[in-house]
């Protein structure tokens with residue numbers, strides 16, 4: 001990978017993160033009404049000390065720029081995102097609250113993404129390759145329906161059938177309440193059991209889009225001249241697909257999946273709400289209902305930076321996969 | 328990170344308008360996906376237009392007559408909610424709310440996208456570069472979380488209360504605006520690339536030579552030639568807006584006094600309908616969302632195919 | 643100039659002939675080939691009754707305006723048609739084996755090992771994410787069952803043969819110039835030591851100097867390796883310089899076919915005359931085929947009779963009523979034109 005490519009990508013990512021931080025600052029300071037009111041939201045019974053602490057903490061007595069902005073930037077860089085004002089986490093540092101919820105979300109979405117990417121790319125590649133076949137028609141229709149379904153709705157459907165109806169899976173949480181485990185393996189099994197439905201929801205929700213992306217990419221690739229060359233070489237269709245069409249079709253897909261991530265992750269956090277999964281999604285909804293703005297701000301920052309990082313990784317992967325960029 | 332450059336509807340825009348429109352509609356109805364989209368559009372438009380004629384006025388906790396969380400029966404074909412209201416009644420009325428919000432949000436999104444796209448593409452230079460940077464930024468951003476925060480902040484800041492504008496509660500109008508300002512970027516990108524290619528065409532040059540002003544050229548020469556693209560994009564945007572509104576309502580930003588599909592789904596979840604096996608509570612609203620989004624996605628793709636023949640058959 | 647005899651050429655083959663091959667049969671015999679494309683409004687008769695043959699070591703030029711069916715003819719030989727294309731009649735006999743009724747699976751045996759193709763515009767014909775040397779080695783390994791090492795070594799030899807420096811061995815297509823890519827494409831076409839190499843406008847996208855180099859290379863390889871060559875081009879001067887025989891196509895049919903020196907010196911078909919008359923000095927201007935006024939006919943619904951009638955300066959009533967029969971004249975030239983009636987009828 002050329003150094004210039006690498007440098008440019010890193011630069012873009014850094015600028016984007018900076019813009020996100022600026023946006024976050026602007027969002028919460030430029031609004032009408034006193035900043036304390038925005039920062040503290042509708043939290044009832046806020047004590048005078050808390051208000052005073054907030055004013056000092058954010059430098060609210062000083063001018064907006066540069067003082068407040070610099071103070072904000074400095075504390076953000078240090079990982080200090082203020083204190084939660086809502087619900088059960090009142091008074092705790094936002095960073096702590098976020099970190100506590102990050103694990104379950106990463107588990108759910110990391111696995112969900114991986115599953116969806118593998119399944120979606122395979123399905124899309126196959127149906128694009130056998131364009132016009134039965135699997136193509138069925139798969140295409142199904143992909144579009146899945147794409148049209150909000151993630152949480154899919155979750156509610158799976159929940160009512162497989163948890164409430166058939167009783168195969170638990171209806172909520174990450175572990176059985178009040179359960180004592182015989183060993184770590186036992187505990188892991190319990191978690192996997194709780195994970196199954198939310199994971200299936202996330203994966204199913206994503207698989208449609210990925211399959212649509214991959215299908216159109218492979219269809220486009222199959223009409224390229226080098227695929228005709230590969231066929232002219234007398235290679236079997238399978239080999240034409242594997243060594244010529246697929247490596248090329250993957251390139252645009254990698255980028256598109258990464259770009260869509262911001263859109264996808266945010267919508268998919270609603271799955272957590274359906275299953276009461278103790279991750280960033282439920283945190284967001286709880287924070288929203290108690291207008292816990294520091295936490296909302298923190299979630300936005302964390303997710304944005306996560307998405308930017310994922311895009312950076314995708315760019316680097318692209319550079320690795322495509323020699324035209326690499327050299 | 329460049330959005331796909333769509334080739335222009337050059338062939339279409341050169342034909343006289345009437346024949347073009349006619350052929351266009353026939354072409355659309357000839358495709359199964361186009362036909363399906365138009366039929367679904369017609370059905371839901373009817374539901375949205377005259378809900379009172381079909382199921383009576385919106386039921387409230389006071390006017391509810393049914394059992395609590397009752398399953399479908401002859402009297403209540405789609406069952407009742409936890410307050411005893413008819414789900415059929417609620418879902419049909421929600422159709423109006425969801426469709427109106429979707430429509431308004433689409434309008435704002437596409438308007439922002441079209442203006443920024445045309446100006447950006449036509450003016451070019453630094454302005455264009457900056458605007459496209461911003462569009463890229465919005466494309467990558469988790470816009471949904473941004474929308475949640477924006478909605479909450481704006482509502483807190485202006486204190487929505489129970490005010491209405493044109494029969495729509497202010498709280499919902501906030502959602503409309505927020506969807507608009509968080510989802511214009513892809514429309515802007517597509518329209519910009521079309522503008523770029525139009526800019527190079529002879530008739531724009533001619534207009535420039537005879538001294539037409541930039542704003543005149545953009546309104547009279549560029550805009551009419553991107554209208555088709557805007558329409559196709561608007562149909563897809565509508566599907567996205569319905570999804571976004573539904574999800575925003577689901578996380579608690581809906582308005583219980585003017586329930587949309589998403590608001591019903593939120594009510595169903597917080598009542599614990601899935602855990603209680605009360606499928607009738609969320610299946611009608613859920614199916615409506617899926618059906619409308621599905622139909623509009625098909626319709627948008629069909630329009631896109633017709634407007635961009637080069638891409639035809641690739642879907 | 644030492645030309646190898648047919649027997650010598652077949653004796654030089656490194657790899658065995660197909661099992662069913664008849665050693666006495668001509669190398670390639672195409673009879674009444676009809677390849678059509680299915681569209682909503684009907685079948686496009688892109689190739690509609692084309693016959694020709696190719697002998698061992700011979701170079702045949704395929705000429706005609708863009709869209710007359712040259713590429714379709716070439717692709718039909720190895721049945722690499724687009725999904726809406728179908729061979730609806732005729733036969734393609736290679737060593738006496740008819741390839742038309744073969745299954746897709748059986749066809750694989752003939753592609754590249756017997757007939758390979760150098761496509762136009764090598765930028766897209768080479769896979770952009772694979773090293774050129776690996777693309778050359780691929781058919782050697784996959785089709786001839788050679789080891790990884792052998793195929794790599796053979797690929798390097800082939801790159802030598804076409805004049806690509808050793809140090810470019812690890813290059814990707816985008817790192818090579820247009821001429822180099824076309825050389826690599828030729829090396830790839832030679833990988834399995836095929837009996838026939840088809841060049842479909844192999845020099846079209848290149849500048850004149852590079853064109854000449856590539857043609858020289860093809861000429862040299864043909865002589866040294868005893869290849870048979872089908873060279874498709876709409877540039878008649880290229881055929882004049884490189885080929886033994888020329889086949890002029892018009893709207894999916896053969897207009898005229900014969901030895902290059904005969905056809906070029908004394909063109910019989912009015913279309914050939916127009917083509918050649920358009921540039922008396924074949925070196926003067928290379929882009930003159932558009933000069934003939936009028937358009938070729940719609941191939942979905944071609945006119946009755948001669949397809950060139952609408953543009954022909956010598957058109958007669960019979961031309962728009964009866965298909966002109968193909969007539970073989972005594973100097974070996976075959977022509978399909980009512981100006982040259984079958985000798986039997988003349989009496």
Ligand SMILES: Nc1ncnc2c1ncn2[C@@H]1O[C@H](COP(=O)(O)OP(=O)(O)O)[C@@H](O)[C@H]1O
Nearest residue numbers: 679686688707708709710711712713714715724
């Ligand atoms: N896939 C296809 N579908 C329909 N028509 C085609 C297709 N491919 C080629 N044709 C038509 O067949 C005719 C011959 O094309 P081609 O063999 O590519 O001509 P040439 O190589 O001589 O330029 C042209 O009229 C072309 O439009």
Ligand SMILES: [Mg+2]
Nearest residue numbers: 709712713714
């Ligand atoms: Mg051709």
